[in-house]
Amino acid sequence: MRETTLRDVAELAGVSPRTVSNVVNGYARVTDATREKVERAIAELGYRPNVLARNLANGRSGQIVVVVPYLDTPYFSELLQAIIPAAREAGYNVLVDQTDGDRAHESSLVGRGARQLLFDGMIFSPLGLSQDDLSVRDPALPLVVLGERTSDGTFDHVGIDDVAASTEAVAHLIEIGRRRIAAIGDQPYPTGEAAQLRTRGFRAAHAAAGLTVDESLIIGTARFNRIDGATAMAALLDRSDPPDAVFCYSDLVASGAVHTLLAHGLRVPEDVAIIGYDDIEDGRYGRPTISTISPDKGAIARTAVERLVMRMGSAEPLPGKEIRAAHRLIPRQSTIGF
């Protein structure tokens, strides 16, 4: 029992395939009479267009791929949750790929000749790829990069101003009277550009307040998960001179740090104030709730899709654009108390 095709419909309606196509896609104007005939035939046969064939004929797949390092990281799942409806609204289906932050995997996705011609464009949140890696890529692939990279002029980049946001976060800690402030999450190597921007903000806030940074309070972590925060915080507490506040490079890190503090019988924020980054849902329900920098995820998702659609629609490669989404500081219990 074969699927019914456009040709079948045409026959039953007594018109040409061309006309059916017109009706289905609303292209050319069609007489009301023929339109109705065709629609009746479509209904009768239960016809549904074969997307594969359509795609082949017009050379586009109607799919975009969203590539993130991890799907079970709240920040990315929340972002994806926002991207999918935006893409659907623009008429695209969303393929999802996760890279585990693996550099080889990531570069195979954007690299020259990598594309399977299976998607029309890509929204990419790199992790293992350095800025330089990103530049060696298939120039024909419409690409929007998310996160903390910078556009090299061949793709769009959507992100918040990390340095400014980090500065605000640390300024907030200073404002509530903290002076020995630690940072958890630095990554002083090529693929750690994201982290380094946060560290820049950390320093900037100190400078602005006339404070000097205690370099030994900047703790590196391989990733931004709870366990990283928990471990780093434990190390800080082992010292003779623990900090009175910590700027964590993600809310998960913050959550891990809080966990360690409470387990050691310390109070948050009385003994140690904590601020995170990302504004994931968790942070709003823990105890204490976690102060954070909240990027406007909805805006990021909408902008990314909008730019990508624009790039996919253009015959010439568009010049890359740097786009800043909004962010704001949200003070919660972990800094301002109960």
Next chain:
Amino acid sequence: MRETTLRDVAELAGVSPRTVSNVVNGYARVTDATREKVERAIAELGYRPNVLARNLANGRSGQIVVVVPYLDTPYFSELLQAIIPAAREAGYNVLVDQTDGDRAHESSLVGRGARQLLFDGMIFSPLGLSQDDLSVRDPALPLVVLGERTSDGTFDHVGIDDVAASTEAVAHLIEIGRRRIAAIGDQPYPTGEAAQLRTRGFRAAHAAAGLTVDESLIIGTARFNRIDGATAMAALLDRSDPPDAVFCYSDLVASGAVHTLLAHGLRVPEDVAIIGYDDIEDGRYGRPTISTISPDKGAIARTAVERLVMRMGSAEPLPGKEIRAAHRLIPRQSTIGF
């Protein structure tokens, strides 16, 4: 600058398209000599097969779609994270769709004539759809259903034994000496079948221990989010006779309940013990850590993909199968203390 096609390769190599196709797909045996010629040509031209055309020609898309109600719910994002690699290993790309639990959206996805012929099969985690709704579906779509439905014989179902798992959870509360046990999350209406299974377990555990259920301690919630748990717990605390333990129908609900308890100055588990369901990562890092029922997500993902691949590969619709994945009780601080 057109993409190079298989025909171009054939010309350059001086062979027929058929041979190139054979080389690319490793179908028929090809002489080493010609193979090498073809491969050289492929490399020289930077040829890459057009997946769209291939798909059209062999009538399959090489894509499966995974449909979940919400992507930012940790349980689903963790599950998806496990499904994607499993699918990729089986040679499939993963499309993702989220329904917001909307019944119309869900039924439009599985309903008769709904398929866009864009994916070869579907892994579906329904929420708004009742068991009956599920039965009115496109019989040609290979389908594996996740969660708490039951196979009607036309699709596979992979899930844990919810009644048994819930019984264990509540038995655990009884075992640690609790007698006034509440349940948060019941949904006594057609689309609430998932919840009802948990309630069945709740009752079963009471019966097994010779306890009677206080019906007023079974609290309904519209969804399984933190806010639902927080609200329901607040209502329980308003009563003159609050419970000494609560079985929450998800870890998020449990987390919300804990939040409310702590905010009221109560201790967990000393005053009220809490157990959740799903074993999401959060539960391992809060304070207290949350006891839970842990479904084997890896096994669920692998089994679902494996069964789906089997269904997609079979010409005849296979009979539906009911598959039970493993689960286990994980006691943590929220029941057994620190």
Next chain:
DNA sequence: CTGAAAGCGCTAACAG
């Protein structure tokens, strides 16, 4: 406004 016909790029039956 509608019909005829030529592809889109690949696969696979059917020769040879």
Next chain:
DNA sequence: CTGTTAGCGCTTTCAG
């Protein structure tokens, strides 16, 4: 083992 060729189902140019 390899070439020829007819589609897969739809879009779209070019006539009419």
